[in-house]
Structures are given as structure tokens and as C-alpha cells.
Amino acid sequence: MAPYELRWGILATGWIAEQFVTDLRADPSARGQADIKHTVVAAASSRSADQATKFLKEQSWSNAKAYGSYAELVADKDVDVIYVATPHSHHYQNVRLCLEANKHVLCEKAFTVNAAQTEKLASIAKDKGLFLMEAVWTRYFPMSVQIRELIQKGELGSVFRTMADLSLGEDVESKFGTEHRMVKMDLAGGALLDLGIYSLTWVFQTLYHTLPAAERKAPAVSAQMHKYTKTGADEHTSILLSFPQGPSGAAYAQGIATTNLRVSSEPAKQGTSGPAIRIQGTKGEIQVDHPAYRPSRWRFIRADGSKDEYENEMAEGVRGFAYEADEVARCIRDGKKESEVLSLEESIVIMKVMDQAREQNGLKYPDKLETLDYPIEHW
Ligand SMILES: NC(=O)c1ccc[n+]([C@@H]2O[C@H](COP(=O)([O-])OP(=O)(O)OC[C@H]3O[C@@H](n4cnc5c(N)ncnc54)[C@H](OP(=O)(O)O)[C@@H]3O)[C@@H](O)[C@H]2O)c1
Known part of the structure; x- marks a missing residue:
């Protein structure tokens, strides 16, 4: 056909x-x-x-x-x-x-x-x-599908916490000035809507989406922001999300979603900074390396110390x-x-x-x- x-x-x-x-x-x-x-x-x-x-x-x-x-x-x-x-x-x-x-x-x-x-x-x-x-x-990458499946199959045990960061590490004044869409209020600039959405994506696809649809409940939210003095857009936002239930029997779950324009989740860009995302359950954790929007690699570490490492592989010719x-x-x-x-x-x-x-x-x-x-x- x-x-x-x-x-x-x-x-x-x-x-x-x-x-x-x-x-x-x-x-x-x-x-x-x-x-x-x-x-x-x-x-x-x-x-x-x-x-x-x-x-x-x-x-x-x-x-x-x-x-x-x-x-x-x-x-x-x-x-x-x-x-x-x-x-x-x-x-x-x-x-x-x-x-x-x-x-x-x-x-x-x-x-x-x-x-x-x-x-x-x-x-x-x-x-x-x-x-x-x-x-x-990010939601549709093969690695995201695989990670959601591991959580849903209970491989991590009860998942109580996901921490996710996407931070760029830029000299904000010289890189974005006042007119760039990243910081311009007239273009809805700021770290949250542009980058924080990816930190939230990791919190949601691991702690919310992995529950049966009927059991998904919106989290309580507490957030702090620091604003870029030149435009008023947020340059640093940290959000604490509290879900009434977590995957695989967790009695609750917390997400910590952060984003910052001045510091970086991976300053050396050499994979030396440790994970930008940690998904933590009672039987182990998944660690995902920067950048949250298109991670370079990830690993599953079990409580017994065994570990599987993966690259974020894309099909040929595909970004x-x-x-x-x-x-x-x-x-x-x-x-x-x-x-x-x-x-x-x-x-x-x-x-x-x-x-x-x-x-x-x-x-x-x-x-x-x-x-x-x-x-x-x-x-
Ligand atoms: N998925 C991802 O990884 C990813 C990465 C980067 C950005 N994004 C998202 O994609 C969107 C666009 O980002 P971008 O980096 O492509 O931005 P960009 O390079 O500035 O392009 C935006 C385009 O929108 C059009 N546009 C219409 N009115 C505009 C206005 N008043 N000011 C600026 N542009 C205007 C222009 O195209 P024409 O002149 O041809 O109409 C412009 O080239 C944003 O929502 C951003 O969050 C997603």
C-alpha cells in the first residue's frame, strides 16, 4: 500500500x-x-x-x-x-x-x-x-518512549521525585541585549516559556503522563523567579511541583523544574557535569544528560549498583x-x-x-x- x-x-x-x-x-x-x-x-x-x-x-x-x-x-x-x-x-x-x-x-x-x-x-x-x-x-524521541515505559513497568519502583534543569549559561546582556526574543517582553521572552517548558516536560512525562489518564491530577505549584533588570523577563525560574500521587504506587511525587539563562546545566559542554535530569524511584534512578530538549545520553542505575548506559540515537538524517x-x-x-x-x-x-x-x-x-x-x- x-x-x-x-x-x-x-x-x-x-x-x-x-x-x-x-x-x-x-x-x-x-x-x-x-x-x-x-x-x-x-x-x-x-x-x-x-x-x-x-x-x-x-x-x-x-x-x-x-x-x-x-x-x-x-x-x-x-x-x-x-x-x-x-x-x-x-x-x-x-x-x-x-x-x-x-x-x-x-x-x-x-x-x-x-x-x-x-x-x-x-x-x-x-x-x-x-x-x-x-x-x-522531546516527547516523541525513542529515548523518551523507552524511559516512560521503564517507569510504567515499575523498573524504578515507586517514583517519588524528578529534578529537571535546562539552563543555558549565557552572558545575557551581550548575547540577548534587550531586543532578542529570549528576553523581549513584547515577544513573551524569558527563561520559563522558552526553556522551562522542557524542565516541566521531563517532570510531567515522568510523574504525570506515566499514570493512567483517570488518575492524573494537576500539581500544587510554588515558584520563585529572578527577573532580567533590562526588560523584566524572567532570567531564572525554579518551580516546585507537588503531585498527589506518583508512578508505581508512590503515595506522592515532587517535581523540581529549574531554568536559568546565566548558568549552564553543562558549562564545559563535554559531558562532565553530571545529569541535568534525575528521575528517582525506590529501586533506582534514571539520569539524563543536558540538554533537556535533546539529551545527549542517559543511564539507568539500579539500587544494586548495576547500570545501563544509552546514547540518544536518532535515525539517519534526522535531528x-x-x-x-x-x-x-x-x-x-x-x-x-x-x-x-x-x-x-x-x-x-x-x-x-x-x-x-x-x-x-x-x-x-x-x-x-x-x-x-x-x-x-x-x-
Ligand atoms: N522545538 C525546539 O527545539 C525549539 C527551538 C527553538 C525555538 N523554538 C520555538 O519556536 C518558536 C520560534 O523560535 P525561532 O528560534 O525559530 O525564532 P526566530 O528565528 O526569531 O523565527 C521566528 C519567525 O517568526 C516570524 N515572525 C512573525 N512575526 C514576528 C515578530 N513580530 N517577531 C519575530 N518573528 C516574527 C518570522 O518569520 P517570517 O518573517 O518568515 O514570517 C521569524 O523569522 C518559538 O516559539 C520558540 O519557543 C522551539
């Missing part, structure tokens, strides 16, 4: 869009997915059609159509699904544009600026019978985005409206954690970013 072909439209042509469409070129059968196929049929740049043409040519998708506005892309009848690759400040407006035009959507992380926006998008997708998913690529793209293709082919690996419900619970962390520390983005109003003027 011919593989199911998913036809992608790419909304925005920045850094992550380049990474994503490169992965779509790799042959899915080389990673055991011979039943699906990805094609980029169009891309749009808000700058100009020429920019979209340049992007497609550089990424070897020259046959795809190039548009100079997002509105033209969402009107393209040949596009099945749109990958939204704008800064997260714009996700709510951009995803709504796609959904209102009856397109399925894969949206980059962080899903939106706040949970209310994600809830609104989820409700529109549901009403219209459209597929919608947050592009947290890692192909796995989430495969999930989107399979879901859409099978008529699913969301992914079981990262459901809309779980994305919303995580967004609520980030809302609480911001609220406890007085971090509010400009009203035009936090609003549910649509459409509003782009900025």
Missing part, C-alpha cells in the same frame, strides 16, 4: 522552521515508518514572498508554493496541516488563523502565552473537528523533529484530533503551572499578548 502523504504548510521561516523542514526530507522508512510520508507543499513569510521562496529553495523544497502572508497560506487547499513556527507571543493569533481556515495545526512550544489561550484554541479545534498539538519534540511529525501524520491519517503522547489536556495543565509561576512572581506580558481577543493587529 502507498504510504499516507501528509502535506505540510510552514507558517514563518525563522530558525526553528528551518530545522523542522530539514527533518521532513528524511525518508520515514529509515526510521521504521514506511506507512507515512511528509511533503512540504507551501511556506509563508510575513516579511515577503521572496523570503518564503528563499527559505524553500535553501531547504530543498523548491517545488512548494511561497506566500508573502500567513492568510494566503491558510487559504491554500493543498495544505493539510500547518506548522506554526513564530515566537510564542504570536501562537494564539496564528493558530487561530489556521483553525478558522479549517486547517490542522502543529504549534511550536510554548503553546501560547497563557493557559486560557490554549484552552480557547483546544475548544475551537474540538468544535471544528481539527487536529491540534503542541510541538514538544529529532521527524518523530513529532510522524505522530502528527499518523494521528491525522487515523482521524484522531489530538495526540495521546501529549494531549491537549496535558498541555493545558502545564500551561497552568507556568501561569501560576508567573502569577506568584508578578510576571505579566503586555495585554495584547495575554488577550483572548482575535484578530488583533500584528506587532
Whole structure:
């Protein structure tokens, strides 16, 4: 049987869009997915059609159509699904544009600026019978699947704690100044929404997602932030999450999710710093090395001292985005409206954690970013 072909439209042509469409070129059968196929049929740049043409040519998708506005892309009848690759400040407006035009959507992380926006998008997708998913690529890596399975099989015993850090170690003033999207309030900058989402991903995929769906409960949240004096965005955030129940019979579980722009989870970048993530159970622990978004390696250490070491191996020609793209293709082919690996419900619970962390520390983005109003003027 011919593989199911998913036809992608790419909304925005920045850094992550380049990474994503490169992965779509790799042959899915080389990673055991011979039943699906990805094609980029169009891309749009808000700058100009020429920019979209340049992007497609550089990424070897020259046959795809190039548009100079997002509105033209969402009107393209040949596009099945749109990958939204704008800064997260714009996700709510951009995803709504796609959904209102009856397109399925894969949206980059962080899903939106706040949970209310994600809830609104989820409700529109549901009403219209459209597929919608947050592009947290890490969740779909083979190593993430393997780690979740080890926890679910009880190999770690009762899992009481996960500590997860994603910290960059940058000279914030010289690297980001005041205009870079990492620190600019108008682009929903800050460590939490950009990097902390990965620390939270590890807490959630180990302590929350591993429970049967009916038993998953939102955690209590306590957070501290330190803000970058030049813009007011958070440069250091630490969140303590307390879950009423943990995997494999744990009577509770705590997650510690941290992120910092100035210090690094792996300063020497030589694998000498120890794990960035520790998932701790009564029979052993899993350690995952930096960076949390695409870990280099991991190990399972049992209480008896025995240890298995693993590399985070990717299929040939794949940086890692192909796995989430495969999930989107399979879901859409099978008529699913969301992914079981990262459901809309779980994305919303995580967004609520980030809302609480911001609220406890007085971090509010400009009203035009936090609003549910649509459409509003782009900025
Ligand atoms: N999954 C991951 O590993 C990963 C890694 C990095 C970033 N991300 C996420 O991907 C998103 C984009 O990040 P990026 O690093 O690709 O950013 P980027 O290089 O700045 O690209 C963002 C693109 O969005 C479009 N855009 C539209 N309005 C804009 C505005 N007002 N300001 C800036 N850009 C605007 C532009 O494309 P056009 O001009 O072509 O419209 C721009 O090139 C963010 O949500 C980020 O959190 C994910």
C-alpha cells in the first residue's frame, strides 16, 4: 500500500522552521515508518514572498508554493496541516488563523502565552473537528518512549521525585541585549516559556503522563523567579511541583523544574557535569544528560549498583523533529484530533503551572499578548 502523504504548510521561516523542514526530507522508512510520508507543499513569510521562496529553495523544497502572508497560506487547499513556527507571543493569533481556515495545526512550544489561550484554541479545534498539538519534540524521541515505559513497568519502583534543569549559561546582556526574543517582553521572552517548558516536560512525562489518564491530577505549584533588570523577563525560574500521587504506587511525587539563562546545566559542554535530569524511584534512578530538549545520553542505575548506559540515537538524517511529525501524520491519517503522547489536556495543565509561576512572581506580558481577543493587529 502507498504510504499516507501528509502535506505540510510552514507558517514563518525563522530558525526553528528551518530545522523542522530539514527533518521532513528524511525518508520515514529509515526510521521504521514506511506507512507515512511528509511533503512540504507551501511556506509563508510575513516579511515577503521572496523570503518564503528563499527559505524553500535553501531547504530543498523548491517545488512548494511561497506566500508573502500567513492568510494566503491558510487559504491554500493543498495544505493539510500547518506548522506554526513564530515566537510564542504570536501562537494564539496564528493558530487561530489556521483553525478558522479549517486547517490542522502543529504549534511550536510554548503553546501560547497563557493557559486560557490554549484552552480557547483546544475548544475551537474540538468544535471544528481539527487536529491540534503542541510541538514538544522531546516527547516523541525513542529515548523518551523507552524511559516512560521503564517507569510504567515499575523498573524504578515507586517514583517519588524528578529534578529537571535546562539552563543555558549565557552572558545575557551581550548575547540577548534587550531586543532578542529570549528576553523581549513584547515577544513573551524569558527563561520559563522558552526553556522551562522542557524542565516541566521531563517532570510531567515522568510523574504525570506515566499514570493512567483517570488518575492524573494537576500539581500544587510554588515558584520563585529572578527577573532580567533590562526588560523584566524572567532570567531564572525554579518551580516546585507537588503531585498527589506518583508512578508505581508512590503515595506522592515532587517535581523540581529549574531554568536559568546565566548558568549552564553543562558549562564545559563535554559531558562532565553530571545529569541535568534525575528521575528517582525506590529501586533506582534514571539520569539524563543536558540538554533537556535533546539529551545527549542517559543511564539507568539500579539500587544494586548495576547500570545501563544509552546514547540518544536518532535515525539517519534526522535531528529529532521527524518523530513529532510522524505522530502528527499518523494521528491525522487515523482521524484522531489530538495526540495521546501529549494531549491537549496535558498541555493545558502545564500551561497552568507556568501561569501560576508567573502569577506568584508578578510576571505579566503586555495585554495584547495575554488577550483572548482575535484578530488583533500584528506587532
Ligand atoms: N522545538 C525546539 O527545539 C525549539 C527551538 C527553538 C525555538 N523554538 C520555538 O519556536 C518558536 C520560534 O523560535 P525561532 O528560534 O525559530 O525564532 P526566530 O528565528 O526569531 O523565527 C521566528 C519567525 O517568526 C516570524 N515572525 C512573525 N512575526 C514576528 C515578530 N513580530 N517577531 C519575530 N518573528 C516574527 C518570522 O518569520 P517570517 O518573517 O518568515 O514570517 C521569524 O523569522 C518559538 O516559539 C520558540 O519557543 C522551539
